[in-house]
Amino acid sequence: MRLVVVSAGLSVPSSTRLLGDRLAAAVERRAEDVDVEVVELRELAVEIAHHFTNGFPGRALAAALDAVAGADGLIVVTPVFSASYSGLFKSFFDVLDKDALTGKPVLIAATGGTARHSLVLEHALRPLFAYLRAVVVPTGVYAASEDWGGPDGLADRVERAATELTTLMRGLTPTHGTRKTDFEVTPFAELLK
Numbered sequence: 001m002r003l004v005v006v007s008a009g010l011s012v013p014s015s016t017r018l019l020g021d022r023l024a025a026a027v028e029r030r031a032e033d034v035d036v037e038v039v040e041l042r043e044l045a046v047e048i049a050h051h052f053t054n055g056f057p058g059r060a061l062a063a064a065l066d067a068v069a070g071a072d073g074l075i076v077v078t079p080v081f082s083a084s085y086s087g088l089f090k091s092f093f094d095v096l097d098k099d100a101l102t103g104k105p106v107l108i109a110a111t112g113g114t115a116r117h118s119l120v121l122e123h124a125l126r127p128l129f130a131y132l133r134a135v136v137v138p139t140g141v142y143a144a145s146e147d148w149g150g151p152d153g154l155a156d157r158v159e160r161a162a163t164e165l166t167t168l169m170r171g172l173t174p175t176h177g178t179r180k181t182d183f184e185v186t187p188f189a190e191l192l193k
Contacts, residue, residue, distance in 0.1 A: 008089035026162030080112035105168035
């Protein structure tokens with residue numbers, strides 16, 4: 001299985017990338033056959049901007065777009081700016097083909113300085129990926145500054161979300177051909193049994 005982590009962190013080191021790495025590691029513990037690729041949007045910022053102005057992706061952006069489109073599942077992580085996802089994060093998904101995420105399992109996650117921004121998962125990220133026709137896992141993961149290393153349940157949320165993503169990645173398999181939109185869907189209630 002191919003898992004792609006899309007990280008919109010801007011700093012180095014980045015708590016956004018750290019959360020993405022933790023989520024990917026939790027998926028790897030559940031699926032021995034998973035191949036993880038990380039897409040750092042910070043490194044693609046100029047190519048994303050050029051894509052908007054000239055209509056063509058640069059070489060690195062094209063590779064990132066292909067990786068996302070070809071993934072069996074995604075982990076998407078953004079820092080919170082002005083109570084929503086970052087502009088860089090949104091811009092990347094704006095240049096992605098409109099059908100690339102149809103039926104694709106996506107785990108949404110975000111980082112921020114305070115827990116007050118945690119609703120970004122439900123009010124910004126979940127609607128974005130629903131619009132893109134992705135299958136968003138039930139548990140989103142938000143990490144505020146005080147969550148790192150504390151007994152707040154971040155580790156539990158990471159594990160639960162990774163389990164849900166792994167289950168969906170195994171449960172949504174192409175039924176024939178190479179069309180990415182032909183899926184055999186296992187009802188979520190059955191997945192929980």
